[in-house]
Amino acid sequence: MTRDDQALKALRASGRRITSQRRKVLQVVEASPRHLDAEAIYLRARENDPQISLATVYRTLAVLKEMGLVEGRFLSRDHPREHFEGADTPEHYHFTCLSCGRITEFRSPRVAEVFEELERERGLSIQHACLCLEGWCDACRAENQASEE
Amino acid sequence: MTRDDQALKALRASGRRITSQRRKVLQVVEASPRHLDAEAIYLRARENDPQISLATVYRTLAVLKEMGLVEGRFLSRDHPREHFEGADTPEHYHFTCLSCGRITEFRSPRVAEVFEELERERGLSIQHACLCLEGWCDACRAENQASEE
DNA sequence: TTCATTGCAAAATTTTTGCATACGA
DNA sequence: TCGTATGCAAAAATTTTGCAATGAA
Numbered sequence: 351m352t353r354d355d356q357a358l359k360a361l362r363a364s365g366r367r368i369t370s371q372r373r374k375v376l377q378v379v380e381a382s383p384r385h386l387d388a389e390a391i392y393l394r395a396r397e398n399d400p401q402i403s404l405a406t407v408y409r410t411l412a413v414l415k416e417m418g419l420v421e422g423r424f425l426s427r428d429h430p431r432e433h434f435e436g437a438d439t440p441e442h443y444h445f446t447c448l449s450c451g452r453i454t455e456f457r458s459p460r461v462a463e464v465f466e467e468l469e470r471e472r473g474l475s476i477q478h479a480c481l482c483l484e485g486w487c488d489a490c491r492a493e494n495q496a497s498e499e
Numbered sequence: 500m501t502r503d504d505q506a507l508k509a510l511r512a513s514g515r516r517i518t519s520q521r522r523k524v525l526q527v528v529e530a531s532p533r534h535l536d537a538e539a540i541y542l543r544a545r546e547n548d549p550q551i552s553l554a555t556v557y558r559t560l561a562v563l564k565e566m567g568l569v570e571g572r573f574l575s576r577d578h579p580r581e582h583f584e585g586a587d588t589p590e591h592y593h594f595t596c597l598s599c600g601r602i603t604e605f606r607s608p609r610v611a612e613v614f615e616e617l618e619r620e621r622g623l624s625i626q627h628a629c630l631c632l633e634g635w636c637d638a639c640r641a642e643n644q645a646s647e648e
Numbered sequence: 649t650t651c652a653t654t655g656c657a658a659a660a661t662t663t664t665t666g667c668a669t670a671c672g673a
Numbered sequence: 674t675c676g677t678a679t680g681c682a683a684a685a686a687t688t689t690t691g692c693a694a695t696g697a698a
Binding site: 422423425427428432445447448454456458460461463464465466467472473474475476477478479480481482484485486487488491 | 524571572573576579581594597602605607609610612613614616617621622623625626627628629630631632633634635636637640
């Protein structure tokens with residue numbers, strides 16, 4: 351059973367219906383490239399279904415987010431639009447290169463340590479974390495140095 | 500010399516002008532409560548200057564952000580509006596309580612360790628970090644447990 | 649058949665912009 | 674005085690909603 355199937359099953363289980371539009375939005379969100387915003391998802395979904403409307407994409411994303419099947423994130427300060435990705439991937443964080451715009455995902459056990467610290471020392475119960483970094487990636491940094499010489 | 504004075508000086512140094520509106524926006528951003536969005540800043544600024552316009556607040560925030568005097572952040576997934584705070588405070592991160600909405604700031608040297616790891620292992624040069632956590636604060640968690648019994 | 653979901657268009661929200669006027673330096 | 678910055682109102686950009694029609698179960 352694929353991830354999509356599980357998600358669709360969850361939809362049914364909550365009394366909702368499986369429509370071709372929802373299938374398509376899910377497909378787009380789980381495919382690469384990831385981190386698309388609502389409009390980009392709409393454009394990609396429309397490649398397969400020219401009839402789908404932007405309103406439906408927004409409504410579908412809201413439903414999927416509410417059910418925890420999709421995660422919305424703000425990835426950098428210059429892009430004030432929510433980006434979406436499947437919620438089935440393991441916890442990870444994002445780095446956006448200010449030069450080439452590429453998004454790098456990473457994981458680090460040290461982040462979990464921060465959470466444990468906060469739970470222990472402040473009694474916080476952490477449900478969701480968003481660690482969004484901005485800077486220059488290896489390639490762009492090398493390039494910038496070269497052009498400065 | 501206060502923080503405001505330094506900021507105003509920086510404005511002048513960049514060939515910009517110090518206006519009463521800019522003073523007020525700066526004051527509001529640096530005062531508490533922090534983490535206001537553009538409209539909240541507008542409402543507070545208007546208490547002292549009923550003539551100030553929302554457009555000016557947006558334009559001022561853009562200028563201050565561009566100069567690095569103010570930082571904009573998205574603090575939680577349910578509030579897709581940028582929140583602002585003075586850029587003069589030491590690096591810190593945010594936790595938003597999903598129940599009472601209160602924002603808690605915290606610092607942790609472990610976060611810097613994550614950055615060092617990324618710089619060392621992936622060659623990333625990190626310019627800005629946003630760690631936004633969501634969950635329940637100590638008080639709300641206790642309350643929820645009580646009401647579930 | 650039933651009622652959740654859709655597409656469309658209109659509305660609501662949030663942010664930006666054009667332009668004449670005001671005002672800082 | 675000179676040119677930046679402002680206020681206003683209009684526009685742009687983004688997201689939500691009302692409603693009749695569609696289609697999943």
